[in-house]
Amino acid sequence: MKNWKLWIVYLLFGALMFGVISEKIIRAEWTLRNGTEFRCKVEGFDPPDFLRGRYVRFRSVPKIGDRDYSFPRVAYVRLEKGPDGLMKFGEMMKEDPMTGDYLKLRRPNNYVPFRLPFTAFYVNEKRAKAVDNALARHGYGILTFRVWRGFAVPVSLEIGGVTVKEIR
Amino acid sequence: MTDRDRTAVQLREDLPTLIAQGILDERSADRLTAYYPLPAARDYGKRMILFFGILGALLMGGGLIMIVAHNWDLLSLSGRLIVAYLPLIIALLLGGGVLAFRKDSAVWREAASVLILSALGAGIGIVSQQYHSTGTVAELTTVLLLFDIALIYIFRSSAALLLYAAGFAVVTSAGYNEVFGIRAFYILLGLLLPVLWRIVGLLKEKPWGAAAHVCRIALTFMLCMLALSASLWKSPDNGALVPYLWAVLAACLLRFGLLSARVSRFNPFLLAGLAGMLIECSIFSFYEPWESLKPLDLSRLSHVSIFAGILATLLYSVIGWVSIMRDDKFIVWIPLIFPLLVLGNIACPMGAVSCVIFNGYLAFTGVYLLTRGVRRRRMWFVNFGMGILLLLIFLRFCGGSENYLVIGSAFVASGLVFFAVNLGCSRWFSWKKEAAE
Numbered sequence: 001m002k003n004w005k006l007w008i009v010y011l012l013f014g015a016l017m018f019g020v021i022s023e024k025i026i027r028a029e030w031t032l033r034n035g036t037e038f039r040c041k042v043e044g045f046d047p048p049d050f051l052r053g054r055y056v057r058f059r060s061v062p063k064i065g066d067r068d069y070s071f072p073r074v075a076y077v078r079l080e081k082g083p084d085g086l087m088k089f090g091e092m093m094k095e096d097p098m099t100g101d102y103l104k105l106r107r108p109n110n111y112v113p114f115r116l117p118f119t120a121f122y123v124n125e126k127r128a129k130a131v132d133n134a135l136a137r138h139g140y141g142i143l144t145f146r147v148w149r150g151f152a153v154p155v156s157l158e159i160g161g162v163t164v165k166e167i168r
Numbered sequence: 169m170t171d172r173d174r175t176a177v178q179l180r181e182d183l184p185t186l187i188a189q190g191i192l193d194e195r196s197a198d199r200l201t202a203y204y205p206l207p208a209a210r211d212y213g214k215r216m217i218l219f220f221g222i223l224g225a226l227l228m229g230g231g232l233i234m235i236v237a238h239n240w241d242l243l244s245l246s247g248r249l250i251v252a253y254l255p256l257i258i259a260l261l262l263g264g265g266v267l268a269f270r271k272d273s274a275v276w277r278e279a280a281s282v283l284i285l286s287a288l289g290a291g292i293g294i295v296s297q298q299y300h301s302t303g304t305v306a307e308l309t310t311v312l313l314l315f316d317i318a319l320i321y322i323f324r325s326s327a328a329l330l331l332y333a334a335g336f337a338v339v340t341s342a343g344y345n346e347v348f349g350i351r352a353f354y355i356l357l358g359l360l361l362p363v364l365w366r367i368v369g370l371l372k373e374k375p376w377g378a379a380a381h382v383c384r385i386a387l388t389f390m391l392c393m394l395a396l397s398a399s400l401w402k403s404p405d406n407g408a409l410v411p412y413l414w415a416v417l418a419a420c421l422l423r424f425g426l427l428s429a430r431v432s433r434f435n436p437f438l439l440a441g442l443a444g445m446l447i448e449c450s451i452f453s454f455y456e457p458w459e460s461l462k463p464l465d466l467s468r469l470s471h472v473s474i475f476a477g478i479l480a481t482l483l484y485s486v487i488g489w490v491s492i493m494r495d496d497k498f499i500v501w502i503p504l505i506f507p508l509l510v511l512g513n514i515a516c517p518m519g520a521v522s523c524v525i526f527n528g529y530l531a532f533t534g535v536y537l538l539t540r541g542v543r544r545r546r547m548w549f550v551n552f553g554m555g556i557l558l559l560l561i562f563l564r565f566c567g568g569s570e571n572y573l574v575i576g577s578a579f580v581a582s583g584l585v586f587f588a589v590n591l592g593c594s595r596w597f598s599w600k601k602e603a604a605e
Contacts, residue, residue: 009321
């Protein structure tokens, strides 16, 4: 490959790399600023993970569409707020509704229920042990997340009325 | 090192025995030594610096990811974003510098490609942590593989090619059904076309040698894919069979590699066998995998699994038989012991005892290779022995809930240790050789 062609390819390649990271940041920031806030109950623990640092892995999050063969591997579910202020699932759809509050869901195959798009909440390693103990003591936490066009970003996790950033 | 150089080294090892048994007299031995001079030390240096340039870059990349895992929530949002972009900016600038000024240096090209890929992984990792995004390993690997393809082209990098093969195995095993279903397997297999591009390049340069390389790569790849397919095949109970299949595959590839090491400089058997053994050593140095090896219930195994098991046992028997007939040295038996341990544990589960035996076996192998390498002035042995011992220390060190910052820094430090030991040893060996001459 000629030198100038190689440089063009390299510059495009670099831009694409920045694009991949930037796309994740922009989408998440947009959701955090413009998305609708929901809360849901989660149980979890801090698993040993060599590469990803310390986080709370949600042991049980609400499962959706138990073994529903009529749906493909990607589906959309409307989100509503229940009387207790917690999120509850509404109508399931095969097509992207593009309006309102909904989540895009995926599943590995048609034989298992859909899963929520978030399964963990990262915490600072200094507080990880205290957070794990608090979760074990209270049994569950309340996860706050924001949703925009099917995409969800967790905002905070409260355990016993205290956010994980305040747990010491 | 050329075939002639290898013959010269082998001749130095065999001459004392040949003289002692009266096959050669002293004068003939001297004439042979003069005819086959030892290779220049810089040949070794170039190869080693290339290899350890890649290893150093890998360790530094791994260290970067560890430091990312530290969770930088003391920094502001903009601070964290700078930390996310910074490794990539540095790596891309370095890559640009390599393309501009060091395009002909294989060491710089290989190291730059590995660093760029690691920096992208670290960047995506820190953004995922920042926004609690939890994609699967297969999803992240798929993104990295797509960029890895470009790195193979831009930097003509063999290390990127090997990383692609490793990533491909991760995606097919971890994300077999999760990302794109079975289509992922075929898409990523199709993207292996750059391998053909590399091979065509080799064929143009050295037609006869490259043709042999193509066969070796194809055989290595086919064997790995066969074992992978057998592992992934849906079966109610093929769990115990899978470790056995991979143990046999890595041992046999390593044995093929040792057999053909003197024939070919580019030896995929040896690389795949070494990588496979290191991965298996990492897994089986823990207690849990040994505990999970239960006696096989043949009635619950699928036909494919039984067929793969029989094929693996036949291959293992043939390699064992060849080794016996050739009256090989102890060193070739080292990898062949591992499948025997797995098989023994399937027949008679011992759990903790097997784990202790295996860790002892690993430590012994590391020390044996290290001392043999120093005694015979073979840097490959020194490095592999040192690698096994470092691996054992890391696995024990990183098993608990230690500080990721410390672990990341330890990775970077060990990369530097590898560089220093290799540079020091290669100079010491050259000095010893010059003194002997």
